[in-house]
Amino acid sequence: MELGLVIFIFGSIVGSFLNVVIYRLPAGKSIVFPPSECGNCGHRLGFLDLIPIISYLLQKGRCRHCGTKFSIQYPLVEFLTGLLFLALYWKFNLGIEFYLYLVLASLLISATFIDFKHQIIPNKLTYSGIIFGISSSLYFDHIGFRWALLGFLIGGGFLLLVAIASRGGMGVGDVKFAALIGTFIGPTQTFVGIILGALIGSVVGIALIVTKQIGGKDRIPFGPLIALGTLLMIFFGDSIIDLYWSIVL
Ligand SMILES: [Zn+2]
Incomplete structure (x- = not known):
């Protein structure tokens, strides 16, 4: 598999973690525990629900159990993170800037979405x-x-x-x-x-x-x-x- 694709997929997985940060950090909740669950019915999301972007598309953006619509923010953040990681790879190859800017890009995305929603960083x-x-x-x-x-x-x-x-x-x-x-x-x-x-x-x-x-x-x-x-x-x-x-x- 081409390395660019691997990096995009890696980025979208990081993006799904950033969604957790964006959702939980302003609320003062732990970003490590408990695992992700549906905000409405509390059903814990299984492994398949956690595949970035694709799971959202397959389930048409709804919870498999109660049918609640998930925010478009979730696939958007996943896609954006994947895209930024890929762009950083194109720009810097696998140099040290690439790795450091992966961290910076993740911080920028989290801060952006939290600031939009809560007017805080x-x-x-x-x-x-x-x-x-x-x-x-x-x-x-x-x-x-x-x-x-x-x-x-x-x-x-x-x-x-x-x-x-x-x-x-x-x-x-x-x-x-x-x-x-x-x-x-x-x-x-x-x-x-x-x-x-x-x-x-x-x-x-x-x-x-x-x-x-x-x-x-x-x-x-x-x-x-x-x-x-x-x-x-x-x-x-x-x-x-x-x-x-x-x-x-
Ligand atoms: Zn649900």
Whole structure:
């Protein structure tokens, strides 16, 4: 079997675990125990129910026992994680960045969906990500410890200033989230990624207000935008920064 397919399947399996994280972490439940069950009838999901994407399609998105509809979030997260893992493999082959960004991508996806649903990014997620990012910078030399630490300080510091300036418009969860990203990709990429996310957010926000999908006072969650900006930097960061300099100079 081609390695790309294996990596996609692996990603979708990780994605089904991320669904558990997204569902249970904000509720303060254990993400390890008990095993997954139907939210309505409590029926424990068997091995076959746990096959990503395919089980959802086969059962037309319903519980086999009580017929309750499962959220489209489940197959979406599985598919998205599989796709991102595959894209990371295409970009980095099996280099150290590939493995580290698998972790970062998983954190980005979890934070994005939790932020959409609950308007928070849990401390458990950001703290464990920061610890992982800093310690992997000590162990591998992909960006080095100092650059990771600078990423932490500048990513978090930049959003802290925004949070203070916005007087509560932005949560402290976003600040920790940006600090976490900084430990993986360093200060420059983090900074540009946040700017990119904010730009995309403004365009989308204005479009949504103009088309009356949302009111002018509705809050657009910033976490998913930071996550999107970060992914753009991971995949196209060098070209984006080159483009920027070619415009400025
Ligand atoms: Zn059920």
